[in-house]
Amino acid sequence: MKLELRGITKRFGGLVANDHIDLVIPPGEIRALLGENGAGKTTLMNVLYGLVQPDEGEILLDDEPVTINSPRDAIRARIGMVHQHFMLVPVFTVAENVTLGTERVRRLTTPGIKAGGLRIPPVGLPSAGLLDRRRARRDVLELSERFGLRVDPDARVEDLPVGVQQRVEIIKALLRDASVLVLDEPTAVLTPGETEDLFRIMRELQAGGRSIIFISHKLKEVQAIADNITVIRRGKVVGERPPSTSDGELASLMVGRSVQLRVSKEPAMPSGVVLDVKDLNVHGERGEHSVRGVSFQVRSGEILGVAGVQGNGQTELCEALMGLRPSAGSVRLDGADIGHASTRDRLRAGIGYIPEDRSEDGLVGDFSVADNLILDVYDRPPYASGIALNLAAIRDSAAARVEEYDVRTTSVQTPARTLSGGNQQKVVVAREMSRDVKLLLVSQPTRGLDVGSIEFVHKRLVTQRDAGAAVLLVSSELDEIYALADRIAVMYEGQIVAFRPPSISEQELGLLMAGGGAADPIVSGQRGGPETPAQEPEQS
Amino acid sequence: MSDQHEADPAAAPAATATATGAGDGTPAPERPHGRLPLTGSAIIQAVTEGHTAVITILAVFVALVIGAILIVASDPVVLRAWDSFGYAPGTALSATWNSVAAAYSALFEGSIFNPSTVAAAFHGGSIAAIFFPLSLTAFEATPLILTGLSVAVCFRAGMFNIGAAGQWIGGALVATWLGYAVNLPIVLHAVVCIIGAFIGGAAIGWIVGEVKARTGAHEVILTIMLNYIMYNLLSFLLSSQNLMQAPGQTNQVAPNIASSATLPHVGGPPPQVGVGFLIAIAAAAATAWLLSRSTLGFQFRTVGASPSAARSAGISVERVWVLAFLIAGGLAGLSATTIVQGQTAPLTFNSYGTYGFDGITVALLGRARPWGVVMAGLLFGALDAGGTVMEAATGVPADVTNVIEALIVLFVAAPPLIRLLFRLRASGGTGPQAVAPKGWSG
Numbered sequence: 014m015k016l017e018l019r020g021i022t023k024r025f026g027g028l029v030a031n032d033h034i035d036l037v038i039p040p041g042e043i044r045a046l047l048g049e050n051g052a053g054k055t056t057l058m059n060v061l062y063g064l065v066q067p068d069e070g071e072i073l074l075d076d077e078p079v080t081i082n083s084p085r086d087a088i089r090a091r092i093g094m095v096h097q098h099f100m101l102v103p104v105f106t107v108a109e110n111v112t113l114g115t116e117r118v119r120r121l122t123t124p125g126i127k128a129g130g131l132r133i134p135p136v137g138l139p140s141a142g143l144l145d146r147r148r149a150r151r152d153v154l155e156l157s158e159r160f161g162l163r164v165d166p167d168a169r170v171e172d173l174p175v176g177v178q179q180r181v182e183i184i185k186a187l188l189r190d191a192s193v194l195v196l197d198e199p200t201a202v203l204t205p206g207e208t209e210d211l212f213r214i215m216r217e218l219q220a221g222g223r224s225i226i227f228i229s230h231k232l233k234e235v236q237a238i239a240d241n242i243t244v245i246r247r248g249k250v251v252g253e254r255p256p257s258t259s260d261g262e263l264a265s266l267m268v269g270r271s272v273q274l275r276v277s278k279e280p281a282m283p284s285g286v287v288l289d290v291k292d293l294n295v296h297g298e299r300g301e302h303s304v305r306g307v308s309f310q311v312r313s314g315e316i317l318g319v320a321g322v323q324g325n326g327q328t329e330l331c332e333a334l335m336g337l338r339p340s341a342g343s344v345r346l347d348g349a350d351i352g353h354a355s356t357r358d359r360l361r362a363g364i365g366y367i368p369e370d371r372s373e374d375g376l377v378g379d380f381s382v383a384d385n386l387i388l389d390v391y392d393r394p395p396y397a398s399g400i401a402l403n404l405a406a407i408r409d410s411a412a413a414r415v416e417e418y419d420v421r422t423t424s425v426q427t428p429a430r431t432l433s434g435g436n437q438q439k440v441v442v443a444r445e446m447s448r449d450v451k452l453l454l455v456s457q458p459t460r461g462l463d464v465g466s467i468e469f470v471h472k473r474l475v476t477q478r479d480a481g482a483a484v485l486l487v488s489s490e491l492d493e494i495y496a497l498a499d500r501i502a503v504m505y506e507g508q509i510v511a512f513r514p515p516s517i518s519e520q521e522l523g524l525l526m527a528g529g530g531a532a533d534p535i536v537s538g539q540r541g542g543p544e545t546p547a548q549e550p551e552q553s
Numbered sequence: 554m555s556d557q558h559e560a561d562p563a564a565a566p567a568a569t570a571t572a573t574g575a576g577d578g579t580p581a582p583e584r585p586h587g588r589l590p591l592t593g594s595a596i597i598q599a600v601t602e603g604h605t606a607v608i609t610i611l612a613v614f615v616a617l618v619i620g621a622i623l624i625v626a627s628d629p630v631v632l633r634a635w636d637s638f639g640y641a642p643g644t645a646l647s648a649t650w651n652s653v654a655a656a657y658s659a660l661f662e663g664s665i666f667n668p669s670t671v672a673a674a675f676h677g678g679s680i681a682a683i684f685f686p687l688s689l690t691a692f693e694a695t696p697l698i699l700t701g702l703s704v705a706v707c708f709r710a711g712m713f714n715i716g717a718a719g720q721w722i723g724g725a726l727v728a729t730w731l732g733y734a735v736n737l738p739i740v741l742h743a744v745v746c747i748i749g750a751f752i753g754g755a756a757i758g759w760i761v762g763e764v765k766a767r768t769g770a771h772e773v774i775l776t777i778m779l780n781y782i783m784y785n786l787l788s789f790l791l792s793s794q795n796l797m798q799a800p801g802q803t804n805q806v807a808p809n810i811a812s813s814a815t816l817p818h819v820g821g822p823p824p825q826v827g828v829g830f831l832i833a834i835a836a837a838a839a840t841a842w843l844l845s846r847s848t849l850g851f852q853f854r855t856v857g858a859s860p861s862a863a864r865s866a867g868i869s870v871e872r873v874w875v876l877a878f879l880i881a882g883g884l885a886g887l888s889a890t891t892i893v894q895g896q897t898a899p900l901t902f903n904s905y906g907t908y909g910f911d912g913i914t915v916a917l918l919g920r921a922r923p924w925g926v927v928m929a930g931l932l933f934g935a936l937d938a939g940g941t942v943m944e945a946a947t948g949v950p951a952d953v954t955n956v957i958e959a960l961i962v963l964f965v966a967a968p969p970l971i972r973l974l975f976r977l978r979a980s981g982g983t984g985p986q987a988v989a990p991k992g993w994s995g
Contacts, residue, residue, distance in 0.1 A: 337864055357867030366865065374865040377858045388855065389866035392848040400847050 014040055014075055014091060014192040016061075016224060021070035023056055030056040031067070032248040038193070043215060043225045045239035045256075047232075047267055049463035051433040053248040054228045055097070058195050061226075062094045063087045093191025095182040097198045103171035107164055108149040111185050156184050160217045176207030183214065194218065195226045200234055201461050205322070205489075205523075212238050230267070230463045232260050233492075268465045275492075276471040279479070281499035283312035287483035288334075288452050293342035295326070295333040303329035304340070305507040311452065311483040316474065318498025318515075319487040322526050326507035327487045328369055331456045334485075335359060335366055347451060360389050365450035367441055369457045369487070371434070375441040378430030382422050383411035385429045386444050410447075418443040419469070435466030442473055453477055456487040471496055491519060609918070612964035613932070620957040621653045624949050628652045656949045663942025664690045664935035686938065691830045694934025695895070698833040699888030700912025701919060701926040702840050703754075703881040707772075708921035709844055710877035711857035716761055716776025717885040718909025719783035720754040724886020726790065727753030728893045729900045730797065732810025742813040743894060747832065750890030751883040757783065758882020759875065766871035772878070780909070788902055797900075805902035816894040829891030834927065836887055841923035843880070853877055885909065914962045933958055 018036040022029070030053045038044045046054045059065040061072065063081040071078050074090055081087050087094070101110050153166035162180045170178060179199060186194055196215075200208045215225055215238060229235050235242055236256045244252045244266045252266050265271045288311040297303035303326045311317045321327055333340035336356040344352040346362050360366065366389075368374035376385050387396045387407055395406040411425040420439045422432055429437055438458065445453065455474065459467040474497060478484050488494050494501055494515075501513045503525040511525050625631050634641070634648035662668075663686055670683045700717040707714035714720075728750035737745055761775045790797040791805035799808040816828040844850040855863040856873040863870055888908055893900055915933055919925030940954035 335865070355867065355869070356864060357869070360867045368865050370861075373859070374861050377855055377862045379858045380855070384851075388862065391851045397848045400849060402846050402848060402851060404846070 014224070015073075016092075016193050017073040017076070018057070018061065019071050019073065021057060021060055021067050021072075023053075023060060023065060023067050029248050031060065033070070034245070034248070034250055036243060036250070038224050038226065040192075040224055041219055041222050042240045043219055043227055043238055045235040045242045046226060046228045046245060047230065047235050047242050047263065048245035049230060049267055049465060050435055050461075052245045052267075054245055055197060056248075057245070058094065058197060058226065058228060061087065061092060061195065088189045088191075091190055091192040092195070093186025093189060093193070094195040095179065095186060095197065095199060097201065099178050099182055101170045101178060101181060104169060106167050106169055107173075107181050107184075108146065108153050108166040110170055110181055111153050111166075111188055112149040113185075152188055153184060156187050160187070160214055160221070162214055174207075176203050176210065179203070179207075179211065180214070187218075191223070193224050193226065195228070197228045198230075198461070199227070200229065200231060205491075208234065232263050232464075235263070236260075264464050267463070272464050272468050274464070274468075275496045276468065276475055278475045278497075281315040281478065283315035283499070284481075285313050286310045287313050287347055288485065289343075289345040289348075290334070291343040291345075293330070293333060293340055293344065295329045295338055295340045297326075297329050303507050304333065306342075307504075307507075307509050309502055309509060309512075311485050313451070313481050313483050314478055315499045316478050316484040316486055316497050318494040318501045319485065319504055319509075320491065320494045320498075320501055320522060320526060321487075321489065321504035323489045325504045327456070327489075327504055329507075330504070331366075331369065331454060331487055334454055335364070357389075363449060363451035365445035365448070365453045365482075367438075367445055367453070367455045367458050369460070371437055371441060371460075372430070376429045376437055379428055381426045382415065382420065382429055382432070382440055383407055383425040385440050386411045386414050386425075386447075388444060390444075390448060414443040414447060418473075435462045435469075438462055438466060438470060442470055446473060446477060450477070450482055453482050453484045454487075455484060457489065458486070459488075459490070459493060467493075491522065494522075495519075609965055612961050615964055616957045616960035617657070619960055620953055621657070623953050623956060624653050624656045625649050627949055627953070652947075656943050656947045656953075659943040659946040659949075660936070660939035660954070662686065662939075663946075664939030686942075688826055689938035690931060690935040691826055692934070693937040694930040695827065695829045695833045695891045696888040696908045697911050697915050697933050698927050698930035699836060699891065700885050700908045701915030701930050702833075702836055702912075702923060703758075703884035703888065704912045704916035705919065705921040705923065705926050706840060706844070706853070706881045706884065707877055708916055709850075709857050710853040710873055711860065712765075712772050712874065712877060714758075714761075714776060714878070714881050715773055715913065716757070716779050716909070717881070717888070717912040718905055719776065719780040720757045720882040720885035721889040721905050721909050722783040722787050723757035723882065723889075724750035724754035725889035725893050725900055725904060726787065726797070727886070728890040729807050729810060732814040732893065733808040736811070737813060739813045742811065743816055743828075746810070746814045746894055747887070747890055750886040750893070752886070754886020754889065755879045755883035758878040758880070758885070761882075762875035762878030765878075766874045772874075784905075787905070791900070791902055799899060807900040809897075809899045810894065814894055815897075816891070827891070827895045829895040832887060832891060833930070836884060837923045837927045840880075840884070844923065849876065885912070888912070911958075914958065917962050918965055932961075 016036075016038045018034060021031050021034045021036075023031040032053075034053075034057055036044075036057075046057070048054045056065060060067045061081065063083045063086050066082065072081055073079065079086075079090050081090060081092075084094075102113065105113070150166045153164065156162065157164045157166075157180075162184055164177060164180050164184065168177075170181060173181070183194070183196075199211060203211060212234075215227070218225060227235070227239060236258075239256050242254045242256060242258065242263065243250055244254065244263065246267060246269055251269075254263065254266070260274060261271070264274060290310070291308045293304055293307045294302070295304035305326070307326075307330065309317065319327060319330070329338060332338035334344060336351075336354055336359050340352070342352065343350065346359070346364065349362065351359055351362055354362065372378060377388065380388075384391075384407070387410070390396060391402065396403055396410070408425060414420070415422060415425055418439045420432070420443065421436050429440060432440070442458075453474070458470050458474070462470065471493075474484055474486070478499075484497075486494070486497055498515050501515055501517060501522070502509045503511045503513065503522065505526060505528045510528070513522070513525070628648075631645070631648045631652045634645040638645045665686055666683070667686055670678070670685070674680045674683060700721065703717045703720065704714045728746045731746045731749045732742075735742070735745070757779060761772055761779060764770055764775055765772050788805060791807055792798060794800070797807050799806045816832075818827050842850075844853060852863070852868050852873050853876075855866065855868055856870050856877075860870050863873070889905075892904060892908075911933065915926055915929045918929035918932070919927070936954040936958055940951035943949050943954070944951040
């Protein structure tokens with residue numbers, strides 16, 4: 014089916030989210046929509062899916078204009094959408110979720126009665142029925158078979174990894190016979206392996222004649238999967254490019270200026286040990302042994318990058334270091350034992366913390382930007398005197414921070430949740446870097462951010478390093494590790510399996526992250542392999 | 554930890570309600586990947602953020618309209634007139650109008666202002682009598698404002714305080730005992746009783762906070778169960794001559810408190826404002842300051858808005874639970890003492906009335922904001938005060954005002970309903986957020 018958007022315009026108050034956007038997608042094409050956060054990609058797709066009504070413009074399917082006023086209309090027009098945040102019921106099984114809204118029902122019928130001369134034929138009860146679970150299961154199995162979407166129809170959604178939940182969403186769309194599939198930032202929540210699986214599935218779907226709109230701000234993915242790339246900036250289409258276009262060109266098209274994809278930094282000048290972790294053991298949410306005997310040091314003036322596929326104990330490591338999760342082992346900050354200190358005392362001792370889940374742990378969405386900027390210093394001068402908050406100082410300081418860190422917000426009283434992801438992260442970064450920190454504990458600092466914001470955050474981290482802070486960077490993005498780390502520690506199944514210099518090849522690093530790093534020059538004398546935790550090399 | 558995943562069944566419909574309310578039916582709750590925001594905070598957020606002054610006013614209006622229907626239904630004259638609607642429609646309509654107008658006039662005259670008192674004042678009557686209805690309203694509002702504040706403090710810290718009734722009894726017991734068993738000079742005695750009531754209520758609140766902090770038990774269960782314990786404790790203490798039963802009594806009645814412990818009235822004869830009302834206003838001012846201007850209030854609000862972000866920022870969530878319930882209990886205790894020390898009747902088993910639960914509705918209507926609670930308390934106080942007058946003057950049962958109160962809260966708690974009734978645009982239609990549901994821009 015050929016999809017065409019003509020002159021789509023959508024205004025929210027004074028903001029023009031979509032400005033006369035034209036888009037033609039031939040059948041069987043994977044089209045990438047590339048743009049920064051807030052560029053208007055999602056709004057455009059919400060227009061297409063009937064979640065938002067456009068102020069101007071029209072949608073054509075196979076050259077026929079269609080009106081789409083609700084997701085129901087969109088589904089009828091065979092447009093399917095997989096949202097950034099999944100719309101699944103966690104306690105339902107896959108089959109139940111997939112059939113939700115289009116439940117196939119076996120009509121309940123009354124038994125026919127024949128008694129003497131009386132004869133009552135079987136009657137179908139109007140709106141009552143039995144859920145046809147068997148049919149639902151069969152549908153799921155058939156679709157997963159056809160497109161290689163491996164999913165167990167009887168698994169409960171809450172027990173499934175994110176990547177599989179996404180497949181459930183895709184199956185949901187396919188079951189409604191979607192011929193245009195919109196994937197909104199589908200890779201934001203996936204591991205590299207899951208991303209590859211998704212790409213394989215996308216190609217299968219393409220081979221089946223479906224067109225796919227792939228929304229992303231990640232250049233590499235777009236280049237890898239798309240047949241054509243449409244770049245959107247500030248609500249306008251600024252260009253269409255083939256996937257062979259260079260990183261630099263796409264990035265500057267997207268941001269509107271030339272960007273540094275990799276921050277320039279001087280070689281590290283590490284000095285004294287700031288963070289000294291020995292034999293740390295942490296248990297996870299469900300009691301699993303998540304961090305197993307991890308030991309490492311971070312020195313002042315260096316960035317130690319912890320690489321690893323998400324879910325190998327990095328989250329638990331960070332939470333344990335912040336005192337958010339009980340742990341066994343020794344943690345020393347500048348020589349002082351903080352292993353049993355409260356989160357508050359650790360923050361006071363000079364740890365800056367940028368948590369992995371920005372919207373959940375880093376910010377209070379309903380609080381103003383100003384309040385978020387003092388979230389962990391609210392009881393210290395100048396923001397408080399005694400037990401009274403100093404509102405004027407809070408406001409003034411917030412204004413200064415917003416200026417300094419270039420947070421794009423209408424005012425410091427704006428609720429943080431209304432900011433774009435990049436600007437939210439700038440608020441967190443501004444807060445944590447505005448006090449004296451000896452150690453910066455930074456987890457997935459640029460997840461979901463656009464190129465411009467990534468550049469900004471990376472520069473700030475290097476600035477902190479150069480000012481003498483020790484930086485512990487946890488990231489599952491290899492690019493980020495390579496861009497920032499002065500040393501790389503690889504985490505696999507709760508252990509640090511190797512320390513490497515940043516000159517390590519991507520293949521070797523990938524192998525180590527997958528648990529295949531047997532030949533470890535540092536620990537090979539002892540006994541290689543992931544069973545033995547790597548020992549920190551002594552540094553002079 | 555545990556509260557992140559607790560599936561509060563009651564929260565689900567509220568979460569849906571906010572989502573549909575914000576986005577005209579679009580399924581778009583802000584949802585961090587994988588986790589579902591099915592906490593009680595969804596309800597609390599819907600209450601504290603969800604509605605505007607316009608909605609409140611419209612809710613009051615709709616409730617009064619429905620109340621009018623009840624008034625009509627309770628009036629046999631009007632019902633008979635409607636029977637003959639076919640050939641005398643004018644009679645039916647005018648009877649309806651007369652009945653409703655008479656009832657609501659009486660309600661207004663009994664709670665706010667009675668024009669005949671002005672006329673009387675011109676003919677040598679008391680000028681002070683003009684303010685008599687208002688003083689009745691303030692009197693009725695006093696305990697409601699305080700229990701409303703109690704519930705509101707917990708709301709702001711992300712918790713439901715269903716236990717204001719139990720905390721009320723805690724405060725009442727201590728104040729009563731101090732009032733009759735201790736001899737102190739006149740002003741000091743009253744002050745000691747007030748402080749004692751605060752401590753008595755706070756102690757009961759503290760139990761809830763402490764148990765929740767130590768074991769993770771849900772505060773709704775704890776407070777409901779503690780309410781039963783307190784009802785029965787009160788009954789037990791008031792039934793035993795050796796304990797708190799008034800000497801020579803067989804009923805569940807405590808001794809009268811000493812006159813040195815009673816709260817005086819300010820402003821001379823009949824239209825007077827009890828010191829209890831001043832305590833309620835002072836408590837509202839203190840709570841407002843605590844919540845918006847103090848570091849402790851900042852902790853309360855942070856925990857209320859996002860426990861996980863609070864933890865990451867080094868705020869002890871457990872400590873906030875304990876302190877919020879401590880303060881909430883104290884406020885409920887103060888509510889009790891405005892009755893114990895403010896009235897001439899001694900404490901009985903029925904003294905706690907419905908103050909604790911009315912506090913929930915007052916806090917909901919006041920959007921858990923201290924001054925909002927004061928306004929809501931006054932509104933309810935006015936309905937209570939006027940209802941009595943209405944019943945006396947027109948025979949319409951005062952229960953109608955209770956229905957009106959309940960309807961107001963119902964409509965306020967369901968803003969989409971009011972928007973639907975009046976076809977309002979979501980949140981007044983200002984800025985992109987009003988139109989675009991959360992999490993969908995960009």
